[in-house]
Amino acid sequence: MLKLTKRTEYGLIALTHLAQRQGEVVPAREIGDRYPIPRRLLAEVLKDLCNADLVASTRGAHGGYALVRPAQELSLGEIVSALEGAPTVSSCGDGDLLHGEHSCDVQSICPIRSPLVEIKDKIWQMMLTTSLASLAQPHKPYRPLASQTQVNGSVKSSIESP
Amino acid sequence: MLKLTKRTEYGLIALTHLAQRQGEVVPAREIGDRYPIPRRLLAEVLKDLCNADLVASTRGAHGGYALVRPAQELSLGEIVSALEGAPTVSSCGDGDLLHGEHSCDVQSICPIRSPLVEIKDKIWQMMLTTSLASLAQPHKPYRPLASQTQVNGSVKSSIESP
DNA sequence: ATTATCGGCACTACTTGAGTGCGGATTGAT
C-alpha cells in the first residue's frame, strides 16, 4: 500500500541513534531501552543492516553496533533496500532490480509499464539522494507542497478516504 | 513494501484505455478482453474509481465507463488515493490523513517522525503532479533528479507534467 | 566461570492482497 514497514521505521530510529554516537559501539539494548521497540525485532533489523554492511557489529560483552560510514554518506535508499528490498512500485519491469525476473504477463502490451517504472525510479532516486543525516537532524519547517498545484489545480481535498 | 498494488496497476491500465476513447462509454468487458486482467477484479477497481468520481458509469445494455475529466486533469495521486488510500509511508504521524488516529506509540519521542512524513509528502506531491495523460503517452527519456540535490535541500525539481 | 552481547533457526498470529461467486438492478433491443 505504498508504505514503509515497521522494520524500516525501527531501522531508521536505530541508525539515527547510532549516528548520534558516531564512533562508539552501541548495544542494541540501549536502543531498545530508549524507544518502544520490541528488543527481539530490533535485533532482527540490526542484523539485516549488518548483513548489508551499513553497520558493523562487535560481539561479546561490551559489544554492539556502530555505523560503518558517517550518516551523511548513508542514503535512505540503501537503508530501505537493506530492510525491505528496493521499492518496486509496480510488479512490471522490475526484473533488473531484485530477482531478475521479467514475468509480468501484462508486460508486453501493458500501456503503463514504462511510466510506472519511471515513477518507481523517481521515488527511488529521491531515497538515494536523501541521507540519514538529513533525517536525523531536526529540520526546517515543513513547506507543504500541496498548495502549489499542479496538473490543473484541482487536487481537490483528495487525500481523504471514507 | 513500498509498492503499488495490482488494483492500482489495473486501474491505470483501465483509465489509460478510457483516455484513448475519451468521450465514449466503454464497457468493462472491452478492457478485460484487451488485457490479461481478471474481469471480476477489473469491475471492482472500476467501481472504486467510480465511487471516487474519477469515472462515470452508465448502466444497462450499452453501458460502461467514461472518464469524468480529460486525462490531463487526472492526477496519479487521485487515482492511487481512490484505489488504495493516500500513501502513508510510515505509520507515524499520518493520523490526519486516514483514520484520524495519532496512536503511534513511538511518536512523541520518535526522532524520525517528521522526516518520514516529509518523504511521504514528497512522493505524494510527485503523484499529485503527474497526470494520467503523461502516463498514457509514450514518454520522454527519463531525467534523473539525482544530480540536483539532495540530502536536505529541497529537491523540488522535477515533477513534470505533460 | 560468569555475564552481556550478537547470531541463527523456526515458529505463531495477524493483516493485506489477489481473486472469485452469486444474485440483483438497470437499460436497450427485439
Place this chain on the structure above:
DNA sequence: ATCAATCCGCACTCAAGTAGTGCCGATAAT
C-alpha cells in the same frame, strides 16, 4: 413483455507478507 448486456453489492477463500516471539549457541570482557 422478454431477453440480453451491463453495472452493483455483499461476502468469501486463498496466498503472501508483516509483526513479533522463543530458544539456544557463539563470543568476548571481567
